[in-house]
Amino acid sequence: MNEPIFSYAHLSRFAHDVFLKIGCSEEHAAVAVESLLRADLRGIDSHGVARLSGYVRLWEAKRVNSKPNIRIVHETPSTAVVDGDSGLGLVVAPHAMQIAIAKARQAGTGWVAVKNSNHFGIAGHHAMMALPHDMIGMAMTNASPLVAPTFSIERLLGTNPIAIAIPAHTQPPFVADFATTTAANGKLEILQRQEKKAPLGWIQKKDGAPSSNPNELKDGGALIPLGSDREHGSHKGFCLGAWVDIFSAVLSGANYGPWVPPFVSFLAPPANPVGEGIGHFFGALRVDAFRPADEFKKHMDNWITRFRSAKTIAGEEKLIIPGDPEREFETTRMKTGISLNAKVASDLKVLGNKFGLSF
Amino acid sequence: MNEPIFSYAHLSRFAHDVFLKIGCSEEHAAVAVESLLRADLRGIDSHGVARLSGYVRLWEAKRVNSKPNIRIVHETPSTAVVDGDSGLGLVVAPHAMQIAIAKARQAGTGWVAVKNSNHFGIAGHHAMMALPHDMIGMAMTNASPLVAPTFSIERLLGTNPIAIAIPAHTQPPFVADFATTTAANGKLEILQRQEKKAPLGWIQKKDGAPSSNPNELKDGGALIPLGSDREHGSHKGFCLGAWVDIFSAVLSGANYGPWVPPFVSFLAPPANPVGEGIGHFFGALRVDAFRPADEFKKHMDNWITRFRSAKTIAGEEKLIIPGDPEREFETTRMKTGISLNAKVASDLKVLGNKFGLSF
Numbered sequence: 001m002n003e004p005i006f007s008y009a010h011l012s013r014f015a016h017d018v019f020l021k022i023g024c025s026e027e028h029a030a031v032a033v034e035s036l037l038r039a040d041l042r043g044i045d046s047h048g049v050a051r052l053s054g055y056v057r058l059w060e061a062k063r064v065n066s067k068p069n070i071r072i073v074h075e076t077p078s079t080a081v082v083d084g085d086s087g088l089g090l091v092v093a094p095h096a097m098q099i100a101i102a103k104a105r106q107a108g109t110g111w112v113a114v115k116n117s118n119h120f121g122i123a124g125h126h127a128m129m130a131l132p133h134d135m136i137g138m139a140m141t142n143a144s145p146l147v148a149p150t151f152s153i154e155r156l157l158g159t160n161p162i163a164i165a166i167p168a169h170t171q172p173p174f175v176a177d178f179a180t181t182t183a184a185n186g187k188l189e190i191l192q193r194q195e196k197k198a199p200l201g202w203i204q205k206k207d208g209a210p211s212s213n214p215n216e217l218k219d220g221g222a223l224i225p226l227g228s229d230r231e232h233g234s235h236k237g238f239c240l241g242a243w244v245d246i247f248s249a250v251l252s253g254a255n256y257g258p259w260v261p262p263f264v265s266f267l268a269p270p271a272n273p274v275g276e277g278i279g280h281f282f283g284a285l286r287v288d289a290f291r292p293a294d295e296f297k298k299h300m301d302n303w304i305t306r307f308r309s310a311k312t313i314a315g316e317e318k319l320i321i322p323g324d325p326e327r328e329f330e331t332t333r334m335k336t337g338i339s340l341n342a343k344v345a346s347d348l349k350v351l352g353n354k355f356g357l358s359f
Numbered sequence: 360m361n362e363p364i365f366s367y368a369h370l371s372r373f374a375h376d377v378f379l380k381i382g383c384s385e386e387h388a389a390v391a392v393e394s395l396l397r398a399d400l401r402g403i404d405s406h407g408v409a410r411l412s413g414y415v416r417l418w419e420a421k422r423v424n425s426k427p428n429i430r431i432v433h434e435t436p437s438t439a440v441v442d443g444d445s446g447l448g449l450v451v452a453p454h455a456m457q458i459a460i461a462k463a464r465q466a467g468t469g470w471v472a473v474k475n476s477n478h479f480g481i482a483g484h485h486a487m488m489a490l491p492h493d494m495i496g497m498a499m500t501n502a503s504p505l506v507a508p509t510f511s512i513e514r515l516l517g518t519n520p521i522a523i524a525i526p527a528h529t530q531p532p533f534v535a536d537f538a539t540t541t542a543a544n545g546k547l548e549i550l551q552r553q554e555k556k557a558p559l560g561w562i563q564k565k566d567g568a569p570s571s572n573p574n575e576l577k578d579g580g581a582l583i584p585l586g587s588d589r590e591h592g593s594h595k596g597f598c599l600g601a602w603v604d605i606f607s608a609v610l611s612g613a614n615y616g617p618w619v620p621p622f623v624s625f626l627a628p629p630a631n632p633v634g635e636g637i638g639h640f641f642g643a644l645r646v647d648a649f650r651p652a653d654e655f656k657k658h659m660d661n662w663i664t665r666f667r668s669a670k671t672i673a674g675e676e677k678l679i680i681p682g683d684p685e686r687e688f689e690t691t692r693m694k695t696g697i698s699l700n701a702k703v704a705s706d707l708k709v710l711g712n713k714f715g716l717s718f
Binding site for chain 2: 113118152238240242250252
């Protein structure tokens with residue numbers, strides 16, 4: 001596949017201009033671009049500029065407020081609830097994570113639940129904001145219901161990702177960032193484009209029967225919680241998705257479960273909301289609230305080194321430490337540019353034309 | 360199977376007497392019994408009185424200190440590190456959870472990492488301690504290495520469980536408590552007793568090939584992280600197990616990864632420890648540090664009711680809310696008694712004889 005390649009500078013300038021065109025302030029545009037582009041840099045192509053026109057459509061549908069007044073509505077020494085005022089999640093999330101970091105500085109840890117927000121890009125980006133402060137970062141979000149819990153044929157949860165970023169000393173940080181389903185929706189989109197089948201255990205039909213059709217969700221099917229089936233622990237994946245949903249939305253006052261508004265602008269949000277917008281949850285833990293930071297980080301080096309050098313199954317070179325593949329992507333793409341799917345590139349060209357911007 | 364049945368009162372009196380015989384104070388014995396028996400009540404038979412003689416053997420091997428001086432060695436407003444002084448995890452864990460609850464009362468949340476402890480029974484028991492205070496409780500622990508991360512043939516992690524207990528209003532609480540592997544080790548023990556095969560995806564042979572032999576671990580095999588294989592997300596299960604290990608042990612100063620001492624007394628702990636004992640991590644979040652407790656709990660009722668009434672796959676009566684099966688067990692067994700495997704019952708009889716106690 002000969003995909004067009006764009007520099008980070010080019011893509012970020014274009015995205016910045018688009019955010020300005022929909023009314024974002026310079027400051028918010030810069031924050032949004034950093035959140036958005038981090039996905040492209042880290043190889044999570046489904047969550048980067050490929051979604052830019054989707055965000056614009058949500059703004060056109062008046063579901064995204066480009067001039068949000070993001071504010072704390074309740075707080076204690078180690079917690080806060082933030083009202084995102086329908087802002088872009090790409091802006092609201094870093095704002096909330098900064099509050100978590102500031103709380104952690106004072107109280108040892110900081111935990112921020114967010115309501116009235118929108119999709120926030122990749123969870124890992126927000127969690128990683130804690131790293132330069134010698135803190136552990138956590139980020140999670142609920143999302144449009146696409147997942148049927150174990151035994152259900154109804155879609156009641158989103159792919160509800162969890163990210164955890166943990167600093168090390170000379171080793172790169174441990175950065176886990178994963179959907180609580182067997183496979184993220186972005187993986188299905190790739191199979192759809194390639195017209196390939198999905199492995200069994202990723203998707204079920206509308207009656208709950210196994211399916212390998214990556215288009216099954218259009219026909220009433222559903223994604224499946226991590227574990228694939230009851231015998232292999234899908235009830236545990238359901239626990240994880242439920243945990244993310246409750247912390248992100250029931251704690252904050254956002255919509256939860258089947259009430260979470262759809263990401264796509266052509267589907268209307270549920271008529272009887274149980275909260276405001278979608279919800280996120282962030283955590284920051286100061287490492288030296290537990291033990292001296294240097295001591296902790298040297299033990300993390302030891303942890304990472306020991307695991308990375310594990311004896312592997314024949315044919316596998318090494319055990320992969322969470323965050324390794326994304327970091328390699330980030331280094332390479334920052335240097336050599338970001339390849340975009342041809343459809344995504346032409347979609348961005350159309351978006352540019354709309355605003356008189358050349359892509 | 361005609362298993363002997365014992366009342367809660369009988370088993371708890373016996374366990375209490377055993378703990379006194381090994382030198383526990385009255386107070387510690389009472390706390391240990393409550394932790395231990397909660398597993399039997401909730402139907403997690405592998406973690407209850409079936410382990411009592413194992414704890415005694417660890418005491419005989421001088422790896423359990425029955426008179427621990429459990430103390431805070433470092434703290435901030437929302438965090439603490441506790442040194443368990445080699446005490447029974449059954450005693451150390453509730454002590455640490457009380458500290459988390461007290462911290463949450465002041466700071467909104469409380470987070471306690473524990474080093475120098477031993478196995479703590481079921482994680483769910485400790486997490487549930489938060490519920491009467493209108494708090495969310497979390498508990499996790501690392502454990503003896505039995506699990507090979509994705510692509511590894513070495514056992515580097517324990518089954519590292521996570522428990523999350525969330526209060527509701529008129530509905531019973533949401534209580535998730537699960538090993539971060541496809542199947543917990545207790546499930547293998549049951550299959551071993553029944554001489555049955557395990558499903559593929561639970562266990563691998565020492566070279567990493569799939570196995571259905573529940574005795575495979577005796578031959579160098581390993582349990583597998585939740586997800587079963589790379590294609591079905593076992594790298595996510597690895598992330599979860601790693602998270603538990605790092606929070607429980609690298610934050611606290613306990614042993615982590617392959618250095619965690621084995622539960623069985625006949626295997627010596629690693630000669631080059633990287634910390635002290637095994638580690639746990641606890642959290643308590645005051646619900647009203649986020650929104651009024653009544654409001655939160657009524658939304659939890661709505662969440663639970665909506666999920667429980669989901670349309671199900673043909674043949675399945677209803678979606679199971681985490682904690683439902685264990686609560687039903689607890690209600691029944693408190694009334695009608697606890698059935699024990701015949702081998703466990705005779706093992707307890709032998710244990711009683713050793714101490715001059717009748718079982």
